[in-house]
Structure formats: C-alpha cells, structure tokens
Amino acid sequence: MEKKEFQAESKQLLDLMINSIYTHKEIFLRELISNASDAIDKIYYKAITDKSISFNKDDYYIQISFDKENRTLSVKDTGIGMTKEELENNLGVIARSGSLQFKKENEIKDGYDIIGQFGVGFYSSFMVADKVTVITRPFGSDKAWEWESEGIEGYTIEETTKDEYGTEVILKIKENTEDENYDDYLDEYNLMNLVKKYSDFIRYPIKMEVSEYKKKEDSDEYETVKVEKTINSMVPIWRRNKNELTDEDYINFYQEKRFGFDKPLKWIHLSIDGAVRYNAILYIPSTVPYDYYSREYEKGLELYSSGVMIMEKCKELLPDYFSFVKGVVDSEDLSLNISREMLQHDRQLRLMAKKIEEKIREELLNMLKEDREKYEEFFKNFGKQLKYGIYQEFGMNKDKLEDLLLFYSSSEKKLVTLDEYTSRIKEGQEYIYYASGDNYDLIDKLPQTEIIKDNGYEILYLIDEVDEFALKVMRDYKGKEFKSVSSEDLGIEEEKVEEGKETESKEIFEKMKELLQGKVSKVRLSKRLKNHPVCLASEGEISIEMEKVLKQMPEGSMIKAEKILEINPNHQIYEKLKNAYEHDEEKFKLYTNLLYDQARLIEGLPIEDPIEFANNISKLM
Numbered sequence: 001m002e003k004k005e006f007q008a009e010s011k012q013l014l015d016l017m018i019n020s021i022y023t024h025k026e027i028f029l030r031e032l033i034s035n036a037s038d039a040i041d042k043i044y045y046k047a048i049t050d051k052s053i054s055f056n057k058d059d060y061y062i063q064i065s066f067d068k069e070n071r072t073l074s075v076k077d078t079g080i081g082m083t084k085e086e087l088e089n090n091l092g093v094i095a096r097s098g099s100l101q102f103k104k105e106n107e108i109k110d111g112y113d114i115i116g117q118f119g120v121g122f123y124s125s126f127m128v129a130d131k132v133t134v135i136t137r138p139f140g141s142d143k144a145w146e147w148e149s150e151g152i153e154g155y156t157i158e159e160t161t162k163d164e165y166g167t168e169v170i171l172k173i174k175e176n177t178e179d180e181n182y183d184d185y186l187d188e189y190n191l192m193n194l195v196k197k198y199s200d201f202i203r204y205p206i207k208m209e210v211s212e213y214k215k216k217e218d219s220d221e222y223e224t225v226k227v228e229k230t231i232n233s234m235v236p237i238w239r240r241n242k243n244e245l246t247d248e249d250y251i252n253f254y255q256e257k258r259f260g261f262d263k264p265l266k267w268i269h270l271s272i273d274g275a276v277r278y279n280a281i282l283y284i285p286s287t288v289p290y291d292y293y294s295r296e297y298e299k300g301l302e303l304y305s306s307g308v309m310i311m312e313k314c315k316e317l318l319p320d321y322f323s324f325v326k327g328v329v330d331s332e333d334l335s336l337n338i339s340r341e342m343l344q345h346d347r348q349l350r351l352m353a354k355k356i357e358e359k360i361r362e363e364l365l366n367m368l369k370e371d372r373e374k375y376e377e378f379f380k381n382f383g384k385q386l387k388y389g390i391y392q393e394f395g396m397n398k399d400k401l402e403d404l405l406l407f408y409s410s411s412e413k414k415l416v417t418l419d420e421y422t423s424r425i426k427e428g429q430e431y432i433y434y435a436s437g438d439n440y441d442l443i444d445k446l447p448q449t450e451i452i453k454d455n456g457y458e459i460l461y462l463i464d465e466v467d468e469f470a471l472k473v474m475r476d477y478k479g480k481e482f483k484s485v486s487s488e489d490l491g492i493e494e495e496k497v498e499e500g501k502e503t504e505s506k507e508i509f510e511k512m513k514e515l516l517q518g519k520v521s522k523v524r525l526s527k528r529l530k531n532h533p534v535c536l537a538s539e540g541e542i543s544i545e546m547e548k549v550l551k552q553m554p555e556g557s558m559i560k561a562e563k564i565l566e567i568n569p570n571h572q573i574y575e576k577l578k579n580a581y582e583h584d585e586e587k588f589k590l591y592t593n594l595l596y597d598q599a600r601l602i603e604g605l606p607i608e609d610p611i612e613f614a615n616n617i618s619k620l621m
Ligand SMILES: Nc1ncnc2c1ncn2[C@@H]1O[C@H](COP(=O)(O)OP(=O)(O)OP(=O)(O)O)[C@@H](O)[C@H]1O
Pocket: 031, 034, 035, 036, 039, 077, 079, 080, 081, 082, 090, 091, 096, 097, 098, 099, 100, 115, 116, 117, 118, 119, 120, 121, 122, 123, 167
C-alpha cells in the first residue's frame, strides 16, 4: 500500500474546505451525486464520438445505500471510473478538476453540461465523515483501485478488485456531537429529502432501498419491506416542452415544491435563449401566504445550475413589488462561486431579473385585459404590494406599476383602472379625485364628496393604508393630477357664499379657533359642503387619513395633519352659531366643541374626550 501526503497547499485548502467554504454540511451529498452524474455523462459523451462504445441508458444509475450500525453511507455510480493516475491527480490534488479538463478536451457545449468545475466538491465529504474510501475501476480496464483518507494527514492508494467499472464512495459518518446530529445522514427519510432538495433533476436515476409497508403474501398481516426505488424525478418539468405539459403537471409541481398549499392562480413558463440561457417556471399564488405581509416572509426564486439546486431563495431575481411570485429558474450559464452558494457575476443575474420582471408585468397586464375576474382576485391578495412598490423608492417604479392598479369608483361601484378613469374624464375636469376612509360605504357618505359627485365627476375610494401615500408619490397619472376631496382647491365651481358672510364670519371663526386651543390651524367657511353643517379638511403634505396610518407606527405618532374646520355658511347651524357668538358665550363654546367633535367623527377620528362630548350633548338636550 502506498501512503501519500496531500500536496502542501492542498493541506491548507483541505482544512479551509472542511471548515469554512460551505454553510450547510448537507451539501456533501449533492456534491457526491453531481460527481457520479458527471462520471456517467463522460461515458455518454465518449459514446457520441466513439462508435465502439454503446450507451444503453438503463445501465447507468447512481445508488445510495447506508448501514446505520457501521455508520457508513455509500454513493455508487456506473460511470467512467478513475485510473490510478487520475485518482492521484483528481483526489490527491485539491482544486484540480478532472471534469473541467474533460469538458475542455471534449469541447462540450451542449445543454447537458457537466457539473464539476472547481475540483473541491468531493472534499466536502470530510464535513460529515471521519474517513472516506473510494473504490473505482476505470471504463475499459480490469484493474480497480482503492483510495482512502482520514483527512488532512494524507491518503493511501492500493489495488483492489471490483466487478463493474464505475466508482463507489464510502463515507464513515462522524459520531453525533452536541451541535450536530450526524445520524441524519444515515436516515432513509432524511437522505431522500436531501436528494429531492438538491439533486431531484440529475438526469440519471438515483436508486435507494426504501421502506414500504406492504401486505404479506397469503396473509392479512402487514410488514415493512425494503424495495429499491428511483428517488429523483430526473427530467425537470421546466425543460419539458410546454405543449406536452398539462395544467395538472404545473399544479403538481407547485405543490410538490411546497410553494403553497393552494392551487396557483397563474403560471408562466419561460425558455430564454439570449445572452444568458435559462428556463423558468413562475407562479402567482391564489392565496396570500400567512406570513406574506410580515417581516418573516422571504422572497426569492429557487435557482438551479444545470439541474442542481444552488439557492433556495435567490432574492435578486425578484423586485419587492413582485415578491409574491414563486418558482424556479435554471441556467447553464451561471458563473458559480466555489461553494455553489453564490454567483460570481451580478450581470447574468441582473439580465435574468430584468426579463423575469418584464414577463410578470406582461402576464399581469394580460390577465387584467383577458380575465378581469381572475385579476381582481389577484389584486385583492397582492394589490397592496404593488402600491407599496410605488410608494417605495419615491415613485421610481410608477411607470411599471401604475397600469396594474385598481381602485373602487364612486360612479361605477366597482374596481376600475386609472386608464378607465381617465378615459371617462369629463370636459373641464381638471383632476383625478380621491377620498380616503375605512370602507366604501363610509366614504360614500363623506360630506366632502358631495359637490364633486354633483358635478358628475368620478371619485376613487381609497381604503388601504398605503393608498394615499402611493398616490402622493405618483402625483399624476398621464398628466392628470390626483386631488383629495378634502383639499382646498378642488378645481370646480364652488358653492356660493352670500355676500358679507365672508367678512362677518372672520371674527366668529377666530374665536372658535382660539376656543379649540390649537386643535385646528384654521376655521373657515366651506365652499364644498351642501347639506352637511361641518367637515374637516387638511392642508399640507399629510392628510387626515395619512395621520391615522402614521399614528400606528412608533416613529410616526408625533406627525399630525394640519386640520381645518370648515363650516357650511348655507346651513342653519351657521345662523345659530352666529347668534350664540353674539348673545351667549357658554352656548357658543358648546357649539364649537360639538361641531369639532362631529367633524372628527365623520372623518373616523376618535373623540379626544368622550365624556365631555357626552356631557355637551346632554346639555343640549
Ligand atoms: N464518482 C466519480 N467518478 C469519476 N471521477 C470522479 C468521481 N468523483 C470525483 N471524480 C473526479 O475527481 C475530480 C474532483 O472532484 P471534485 O468533486 O472535488 O471536483 P469537481 O466535481 O471537479 O468540481 P466541483 O468542485 O465544482 O464540484 C472530478 O473532477 C473528477 O475528475
């Protein structure tokens, strides 16, 4: 037996390998399976050019077996195997990849790319094993070799026998420690899950003996028996032809992948053959994930490189406003870093992300046009996210998102797009009007909306917290400005105020403002009220609805809207107020407080002092 040391720099590298390159120990299995798949691929490629080699697909497979008692786990393949020299070169020198060399020598460029390229994956075995044994017999040779290593100190090679060509890697799994349960790698269920997670789309069968609960022959009793099964799906659905796939295939894949328990509302299957080639299947869920609108939710698409899973949630592939999209992306063109946990070039990712975003937008616009009912269902679930998308980044994404928005319309009594609103705009209508509140019924009754409706103008009713913030950063839609029904200048012909009232009321309103002790910045005659005596309006950037929202945030509680109390000069209450001002100070104070409280109630704001409010009402009675 020959005992050899790893080359000097390899020792350090091996140490680095074992201890710091990978975040998850479990990926060692992905690496061994990828190597086994590469080894079979190499025969496949040889067979293409060498007519004397026949490649019968059924003869090629990967087999996983384990022995709990002896703590061994084995990954065996019927691939190309290694000569003694190759063993020394490939497993004796870390960071030398026989696979990369093979790829170069054979100029392999087509779709089924060989996975290995860095020459380090194999050593990840030492993260979970004390000892690694490789028994290999190269294709076309009778000789077989056994390579063995317990890590840094070196390895041995000796001749052995093996019935078939191919390679078997046997790991002596470490004992459990306080932090790590190595028994997981000797557990049928867990191993199956790891194969599903990382290697489901390796294109050769991965076989393993699995337990099955079966009825005994000639008896009613049941027993658990071991049956050899192929545990990977092999052909990824995204590589299959769209025409061959049924709705059921897509739905099954969504559910198998646990993207959600629901049935997806819509899916998009992409095969892109541009600067970066990739396939993707994207899903829009039909229900909101329970943690979607919370900090815990993580966006991202599952990323594969040549059928091997690299990242569970690649967040760079989705903008925040489309974070509800689930799915997979698979590309052969990614530059991976050594651990396969990250990508080396943002450019490829950016190109993919851009296209993916375009496609999602296109699909949503399509749905809006072709299947309104479905789109409204989507919007009910994720419309809020689109609106956040506009609000974030100061409206930078406005152009991409504005046509995807829906708001409830006062005249149509249903959700409408901004385009539909503007297409109905009347001559002389200067603005797109909106009113905010807790629900459509309450907004519909808001005194401020009356004059606008009387003019025959449509109003958008906003009930989501983010709505008004989004419209504020949008400012306009195709040149038409948004206007709150509570703003001072509504751009319409205002209610006439009798001559003299303007001057006469000044003094009264000054007094009212004083009595209200800073609660309002102004009291003024209303030019918008018709049948109602009073309402609140606001000035400046923060509206009353926005104040309500900000109040719920810890840092926003101090931010207040500048409120204006508006009194209807044509309502009999105005005369009573005037009378009280002139003759009964106590009554005037009472009216002032009551009118202010009423206006708050109409806006859905809490009464600041409910007891005093109740007492004031009693006084009136
Ligand atoms: N099962 C196997 N059969 C045949 N050759 C193998 C097998 N496993 C490993 N090798 C050889 O050993 C080399 C080193 O393997 P290793 O897993 O360390 O790196 P890699 O697969 O080339 O690259 P990567 O680090 O990107 O996975 C491979 O390139 C291949 O030539």
